[in-house]
Amino acid sequence: MTEDTLFAKIETKGKSLAKQLERVLREFEEIKLQEPGDLSSPDLFILDVGEDPEGELDRFRPLLQSSLKNEVFITSAVSESQIILMAMRAGAKEFLPQPIDEEDFKHAIAGFIARREQACTGEEVGRGRIINVMGGKGGAGATTIAVNLALAVAMRDSLSKVVLFDMHKRLGEIPVFLSFKPAFDWSEITKDIDRLDDTFLMNILYKHSSGAYVLPAPARMNNYMPLMPDTLDLLMDKMQRLFDIVVVDSGNPLEDTACKLFERAWTNLMISTPSMPYVVTAGRILASLKSAGYRSDSAKIVVNRITKHPEVPLSDVETYLSAPIFWSVPNDYKTVSASINRGAAIVQEAAKSAVAKNIQGLADALLHGEKKRKKKWLFK
Ligand SMILES: Nc1ncnc2c1ncn2[C@@H]1O[C@H](COP(=O)(O)OP(=O)(O)OP(=O)(O)O)[C@@H](O)[C@H]1O
Numbered sequence: 001m002t003e004d005t006l007f008a009k010i011e012t013k014g015k016s017l018a019k020q021l022e023r024v025l026r027e028f029e030e031i032k033l034q035e036p037g038d039l040s041s042p043d044l045f046i047l048d049v050g051e052d053p054e055g056e057l058d059r060f061r062p063l064l065q066s067s068l069k070n071e072v073f074i075t076s077a078v079s080e081s082q083i084i085l086m087a088m089r090a091g092a093k094e095f096l097p098q099p100i101d102e103e104d105f106k107h108a109i110a111g112f113i114a115r116r117e118q119a120c121t122g123e124e125v126g127r128g129r130i131i132n133v134m135g136g137k138g139g140a141g142a143t144t145i146a147v148n149l150a151l152a153v154a155m156r157d158s159l160s161k162v163v164l165f166d167m168h169k170r171l172g173e174i175p176v177f178l179s180f181k182p183a184f185d186w187s188e189i190t191k192d193i194d195r196l197d198d199t200f201l202m203n204i205l206y207k208h209s210s211g212a213y214v215l216p217a218p219a220r221m222n223n224y225m226p227l228m229p230d231t232l233d234l235l236m237d238k239m240q241r242l243f244d245i246v247v248v249d250s251g252n253p254l255e256d257t258a259c260k261l262f263e264r265a266w267t268n269l270m271i272s273t274p275s276m277p278y279v280v281t282a283g284r285i286l287a288s289l290k291s292a293g294y295r296s297d298s299a300k301i302v303v304n305r306i307t308k309h310p311e312v313p314l315s316d317v318e319t320y321l322s323a324p325i326f327w328s329v330p331n332d333y334k335t336v337s338a339s340i341n342r343g344a345a346i347v348q349e350a351a352k353s354a355v356a357k358n359i360q361g362l363a364d365a366l367l368h369g370e371k372k373r374k375k376k377w378l379f380k
């Protein structure tokens, strides 16, 4: 045993679960099981909350909160989202559903050891860049661009950790675009943002096959508090610590929380189509942001759904918005709507299409500068 040995304590309802957990723990030479009767605070506490999670968490509360550097894993035969939330609020780092998947458990233990090593070396985690995707008038293509941009970055650079966050108040559409059933949305995790542990947050985000993580919006009217600007700040602090790129489908750009995001973002994309109602709405949003004191001229204009002969010529769009067009995305209703209807991202399922290549180009232009930027206007 060395000075660096980590002590683990297991508390289960049944002997066979304890034996299984102990057997796996013994495979890790960094970890030693605490002797029975040893009342000191362990480095890792694995607690089976059985069928009374609330009571069990209450009973162990002093131990759960005894030291900031200790970690708690909670396991239960019931893995409903309410119990997982309760575990998170009690400060758990991991939730292990029963029967235990040993590979997942080993992964969780390896993560625990790595975090302890990182804490010893004092390694710093980087600051992620926020890309705020703002739609002006509904249907401009904000969700299409946010989803595919996030996935394009995740697929292009597997070393970049990317999260896609849907800030809409309700009826978020990202799970439809990517055909998954979310276990959690932001309304559930922001309620107790102060107690939201980084590792736990990573565990409850949906992980898409592209490598991007997703935090969706509530699917219906939510009973929780709306996302307030201060809460957004705390959530973004965490997201930027955990991810290199945070892509946000930001919803109504003029709400207080969206303005806060605008101020904080590394890049703001204003999405419009080349048709007058969209251009006018985009212009009004930028003007409103400017009159409220935000640097709206820093927003990058992206014109979506351009054709050979756009309803409003692109030069007129620039004149009207008094800003250059940063990027334009071709109109390809067949490919885009087919992808959305199949719940498959364009950059994954139709990777060779012009729209997919264009959005990959947008990712390059944003992250790697002008060098790789393709022709600004596809049709002129
Ligand atoms: N480049 C494109 N080519 C053709 N059709 C597109 C393109 N981009 C988006 N669309 C279509 O436009 C519709 C609206 O797109 P999307 O849902 O992304 O817009 P939005 O700005 O997020 O809308 P909302 O304000 O309702 O959230 C979709 O049905 C999609 O099929």
Ligand SMILES: [Mg+2]
Binding pocket: 142, 143, 144, 173
């Ligand atoms: Mg949308």
